[in-house]
Amino acid sequence: MTSLGGASEERGGELATASRIRDAAIVRFGRDGFRAGLRTIAADAGVTAGLIVHHFGSKDGLRRACDERVLEFMRREKKKALTDGTGTMLLAQMAQVEQFAPMVLYLLRSMQAGGELAAELIGHMISDAEAYLSAGEAAGVVRPSRDRAARTRYLAYQATGSMLLWFTLHGGDAEPEKFPALFRRYMEELTLPALELFTEGLLADRSMLDEYLMYVPDPPSASPNAADPDGTAS
Amino acid sequence: MTSLGGASEERGGELATASRIRDAAIVRFGRDGFRAGLRTIAADAGVTAGLIVHHFGSKDGLRRACDERVLEFMRREKKKALTDGTGTMLLAQMAQVEQFAPMVLYLLRSMQAGGELAAELIGHMISDAEAYLSAGEAAGVVRPSRDRAARTRYLAYQATGSMLLWFTLHGGDAEPEKFPALFRRYMEELTLPALELFTEGLLADRSMLDEYLMYVPDPPSASPNAADPDGTAS
DNA sequence: CGGGTGATTGAACAAGTGTTTAATCTGGTG
DNA sequence: CACCAGATTAAACACTTGTTCAATCACCCG
Numbered sequence: 379m380t381s382l383g384g385a386s387e388e389r390g391g392e393l394a395t396a397s398r399i400r401d402a403a404i405v406r407f408g409r410d411g412f413r414a415g416l417r418t419i420a421a422d423a424g425v426t427a428g429l430i431v432h433h434f435g436s437k438d439g440l441r442r443a444c445d446e447r448v449l450e451f452m453r454r455e456k457k458k459a460l461t462d463g464t465g466t467m468l469l470a471q472m473a474q475v476e477q478f479a480p481m482v483l484y485l486l487r488s489m490q491a492g493g494e495l496a497a498e499l500i501g502h503m504i505s506d507a508e509a510y511l512s513a514g515e516a517a518g519v520v521r522p523s524r525d526r527a528a529r530t531r532y533l534a535y536q537a538t539g540s541m542l543l544w545f546t547l548h549g550g551d552a553e554p555e556k557f558p559a560l561f562r563r564y565m566e567e568l569t570l571p572a573l574e575l576f577t578e579g580l581l582a583d584r585s586m587l588d589e590y591l592m593y594v595p596d597p598p599s600a601s602p603n604a605a606d607p608d609g610t611a612s
Numbered sequence: 613m614t615s616l617g618g619a620s621e622e623r624g625g626e627l628a629t630a631s632r633i634r635d636a637a638i639v640r641f642g643r644d645g646f647r648a649g650l651r652t653i654a655a656d657a658g659v660t661a662g663l664i665v666h667h668f669g670s671k672d673g674l675r676r677a678c679d680e681r682v683l684e685f686m687r688r689e690k691k692k693a694l695t696d697g698t699g700t701m702l703l704a705q706m707a708q709v710e711q712f713a714p715m716v717l718y719l720l721r722s723m724q725a726g727g728e729l730a731a732e733l734i735g736h737m738i739s740d741a742e743a744y745l746s747a748g749e750a751a752g753v754v755r756p757s758r759d760r761a762a763r764t765r766y767l768a769y770q771a772t773g774s775m776l777l778w779f780t781l782h783g784g785d786a787e788p789e790k791f792p793a794l795f796r797r798y799m800e801e802l803t804l805p806a807l808e809l810f811t812e813g814l815l816a817d818r819s820m821l822d823e824y825l826m827y828v829p830d831p832p833s834a835s836p837n838a839a840d841p842d843g844t845a846s
Numbered sequence: 847c848g849g850g851t852g853a854t855t856g857a858a859c860a861a862g863t864g865t866t867t868a869a870t871c872t873g874g875t876g
Numbered sequence: 877c878a879c880c881a882g883a884t885t886a887a888a889c890a891c892t893t894g895t896t897c898a899a900t901c902a903c904c905c906g
Contacts, residue, residue: 395883395884413647415862415863415864416863416864416865417862417863417864425884425885426884426885426886427864427865428865428866428867428884428885428886428887429883429884429885431864431865431866432882432883432884433883436864436865437863437864437865489777489780490724490780491780492780492781496780496781497781500777500781518816519815519816519817520814520815520816521812521813521814521815521816523805523808524804524808525804525805528801528804528805529804529805529808529809531801531805532774532801532802532805532806532809533805533809533814535774535777535778536770536773536774538773538774538777539770539772539773539774539775539776539777539778540766540769540770540772540773540774541773542773542776542777543723543734543769543772543773543776543777544769544773546723546724546725546726546730547726547730547731547734567762567765567766568766569824569828570758570759570762570763570824570828571757571759571762571763571765571766571767572766573820573821573824574757574758574763574821575763575766575767575809575810575813575814576809576813576814576815576820576821577813577814577815577817577818577820577821578755578813578818578821579755579809579810579811579812579813580754580755580767580809580810580811581753581754581755581810581811582752582753582754582755583753583811584811584812585753586807586810586811587807587808587810587811587812590803590804590807594803594804629853629854649892649893649894650893650894650895651892651893651894659854659855660854660855660856661894661895662854662855662856662857662895662896662897663853663854663855665894665895665896666852666853666854667853670894670895671893671894671895847906848905848906849904849905849906850903850904850905850906851902851903851904851905852901852902852903852904853900853901853902853903854899854900854901854902855898855899855900855901856897856898856899856900857896857897857898857899858895858896858897858898859894859895859896859897860893860894860895860896861892861893861894861895862891862892862893862894863890863891863892863893864889864890864891864892865888865889865890865891866887866888866889866890867886867887867888867889868885868886868887868888869884869885869886869887870883870884870885870886871882871883871884871885872881872882872883872884873880873881873882873883874879874880874881874882875878875879875880875881876877876878876879876880
C-alpha cells in the first residue's frame with residue numbers, strides 16, 4: 379500500500395498504527411464514499427474496528443483526522459507550486475502523482491458530500507482564483523470586471539463544480555489506478571473550449587450584457603462578509 | 613402535502629396509494645438524500661414499510677419509479693418552455709414553482725449521487741445546449757467554435773456542475789420551502805459574471821489560445837459516440 | 847351471500863452499522 | 877522482577893437497515 383505519510387510519523391521503517399489507519403481511511407473513503415464501514419477500513423489497515431474508535435474516538439473523529447490531514451497536505455503542496463496555475467490545475471498536477479491521487483479522490487468525495495472540508499476547500503479555490511486573477515489583471519492579461527468578487531466566485535464554482543460533476547459521472551467506479559489517466563483526459567477535453575471562451579467569449583454582440591446592465595444597475599453593491607465560504611450570507 | 617401527480621393517477625379525489633408513496637419518496641429523497649430509510653418514507657406517506665416493497669419490489673425499485681417520474685416530468689415541462697433558455701434556466705424556472713421544487717431537489721440529489729438518472733440528465737443538458745447554441749450560431753448571436761461538440765459539453769458541465777456544487781454547499785439543510793429563494797439568489801449572483809464572460813471573455817489577448825493551437829493542432833478529431841452520456845468513451 | 851384477490855399491517859428476520867466492554871498482549875519504568 | 881499504561885483484540889450491545897411472512901382487512905365478481 380502506498381504511504382501517504384509525510385515525516386515524523388513513522389517509527390522504525392513502518393508507520394505508526396494511527397497514521398496507517400488514517401491513511402487507509404482516506405483511500406477507502408475516496409474509493410467508496412463515506413458510507414464505507416469501520417470494519418472495512420479496519421481490515422484495510424490490518425486492525426480491528428474497536429481500535430479505530432480507541433484512537434479516534436468515533437467514526438466522525440476519524441473523518442475529522444482525514445480532513446485535517448488532507449487539508450494540511452493541500453496547504454503544503456500549494457506552497458510548492460504557488461507560481462503557476464489555478465486551483466484546478468493544482469489538483470490536476472497532484473492527481474498525476476500516483477501517491478497523491480487518493481488525497482484528490484478524498485477531496486472530491488468531500489465536495490460531493492458537502493460539509494466543512496468542502497466549504498474550506500472551495501474557499502481555497504476562491505482565494506486562489508482571487509490571487510491569480512488579480513495578478514493577471516495587474517499584468518494586463520486579464521480584463522477587469524464590473525464585480526470582481528462575484529466573477530472570482532463564479533469562476534471558482536464553475537471550475538470546481540464541473541470537475542466534480544464530471545468525476546461523479548465518469549469515475550463512479552473510482553479505481554484509484556485509473557484516476558490519473560481520467561484526470562488527464564478531463565483536462566484535455568476541457569482546455570480548448572475553455573481557452574476559446576476565455577479569449578473570444580461566446581456571444582457575438584454586446585446586446586444581452588448591455589440590456590442586463592440597463593435593467594440592473596448596481597453590480598458591486600454591498601458585501602464584505604467573511605462568515606460564508608464565499609462571502610455570501612444566507 | 614403538495615400533490616406531484618399529473619393526471620390519470622388519482623381516484624375519487626385522493627391519490628392512489630402507490631403514487632402517494634412515490635411522491636413522498638421524491639420529497640424525502642430530495643430532502644435527506646438516498647440514505648433516507650424506507651420507514652421514514654412510509655411514515656411520510658402514512659403507510660408501512662412493507663407496503664412500499666409490496667408495491668415497488670424493493671427500495672431500488674422505488675428509486676427507479678422516482679427516477680422515471682422525474683424524467684417524464686422533465687420531458688413534459690421541457691416541451692412547454694422549449695422556446696427560451698438553456699437547461700439551467702429551465703431548472704431555475706421550475707424551482708420557482710413551489711409545486712415542482714421537490715422534483716428539482718430530487719434531480720440535484722441524483723446528480724450528487726451519480727447513476728443512470730444523472731447521466732441521462734446531463735445528456736439532456738448537453739442536447740439542450742446543443743440546440744440552443746446551434747440556433748444562436750445560425751442567428752449570428754453565438755460565435756462559432758473550433759470544436760462545437762467539445763464546447764457544448766464544456767458549457768453544459770460548467771453550468772450544471774457549478775449549480776450542483778453551489779447547492780451542495782449552501783443548501784445542505786435543504787428545507788424545500790427556502791429552495792425557490794435559494795435558487796433565485798444563485799441565478800442573481802451568477803448572471804452578471806456569466807454575461808460578462810460570455811460577451812467580453814476573460815483574457816486580454818490571444819496569446820494563450822494561439823500558443824495552445826500551435827501546440828495541439830487537431831481540435832475536431834474523431835468522436836461520434838453514443839454510448840456515453842456526453843459522447844466520450846472511457 | 848360466498849369466495850377470492852389484492853391492499854395493508856405488524857411482527858419477525860438477517861445483515862449491517864457504530865460503539866462499548868472486558869480481557870489480553872506488549873513494552874517501558876520503577 | 878513487578879507493575880502499570882497503552883495498544884490491541886474478540887465479543888457483545890443497541891440500533892438501523894432492507895426484506896420477508898403470515899395474518900387481517902376491504903372490496904369486487906359470480
